[in-house]
Amino acid sequence: MYIQQAFKSLHEWWRYLVGFIIIFVASQIGTVPLIIAVLLKTVSEGGSIFSIQDQNVLMTVLDSNLTLFLMLLSFAIGLLGVYLVVKYLHNQPFVQLTTSRKKTDWGRVFFGFAVITITTLIATGIDYYSNPEDYVVQFNLVPFIILVAIAVVMIPLQTSFEEYLFRGYLMQGIGVLAKNRWLPLIITSVVFGALHLANPEVEKLGNIIMIYYIGTGFFLGIITLMDEGMELALGFHAGNNLISVLLVTADWTVFQSNSILKDVSEPSAGFDVIAPVLILYPIFLLIMAYRYKWKDWGGKLFGKVEEPIALAEENTQNSTYIE
Structure with missing residues (x-):
């Protein structure tokens, strides 16, 4: 089983605490280039560094493509931190953090990617033709090509960092310590949303x-536990963010880009905000459950996590030998 993979490596509680701190520091180091670039640009134009404390102002200081790249760089550095922690602190093969299968199932990754990509394209197309006044076509070939180059490389790194940290590292770590599946599902989903x-x-x-963000965390956690691996979550998260960055942007979103469309409507917190959690995600779960023949929902989402007997005996023997 997926969480039980952690038993094959070094899994003492302090390793996860130290590992999380290292990963956090690595991701923060990754923000330094963005801060430096913004400061240099602001000072060179005679502006005040205090004016960039607001995130909305910060986003307008640099070219949007450069800003996007530098923002995503911190996630790439964080992903490197996850890899190094898993490899050297836990002595765990990275594939065991990815899946319970012998190797990563890329078919599952692409299926998760396709599900959300097709859905987003259809939903956006319907909304565009139903409410054309809410959109402005801002397609500009050269900036868009640059955006595509940045997004195709950096967005999967960003989403993979979040998946490997929450649905991977923390899911396994909390699972082997709590000896159950429901607690890591709840903690990682709530923290991810928060x-x-x-x-x-x-x-x-x-x-x-926040219902959408936390609900998305639960959805990604559920498909990881039910499928005994992160492949579907990796593909889904990458597809969601990539198509969003390339297709539609708005002045009030975290990623402002040279996308094809710009949403100029006044946003409102209506039913459409929570519709994905209440309608789309259950449909996606049914599709994935049918395709991959998921069974034993109760056991996989709420069951116990026990160390395999063979591993427990081996660890006991090793401990006795060392003493």
């Missing part, structure tokens, strides 16, 4: 959008 509190979307739409 980290989006700083997003400008929350300020614009209100706290109701």
Whole structure:
């Protein structure tokens, strides 16, 4: 089983605490280039460094493509931190953090990617033709090509960092320590959603959008536990963010880009904010459950996590030998 993979590596509680701190520091180091670039640009134009404390102002200091790249760089550095922690602190093969299968199932990754990409394209197309006054076509070939190059490389790194940290590292770590599946599902989903509190979307739409963020965390956690691997979550998260960055932007979103469309409507926190959680995600779960023959929902989402007997005996023997 997926969480039990951690038993094959070094999994003492302090390793996860130290590992999380290292990963956090690595991701923060990744923000330094953006801060330096903004400061240099601001000072060179005679502006005040105090004016960039507001995130909305910060987003307009640099070219949007450069800003996007530098914002995503911190996630790439954070992903490197996850890899190094898993490899050297836990002595765990990275594939065991990815899946319970012998190797990563890329078919599952692409299926998760396709599900959300097709859905987003259809939904956006319907909304565009139903409410054309809400959109402005801002397609500009050269900036868009640059955006595509940046997004195709950096967005998967950003989403993979979040997946490997929450649905991977913390899911396994909390699971082997708590000896169950429901606690890591709840903690990782709530914390994942809570980290989006700083997003400008929350300020614009209100706290109701946290239902979407936390609900998305639960959805990604559920498909990880039911499928005994992160492949579907990796593909889904990457597809969601990539198509969003390339297709539609708005002045109040965290990622402002040279996308094809710009949403100029006044956003409101209506049913459409929580519709994905209440309608789309259950449909996606049914589709995935049918395709991959998921069974034993209760056991996989709420069951115990026990160390395999063979591993427990081996660890006991090793401990006795060392003493």
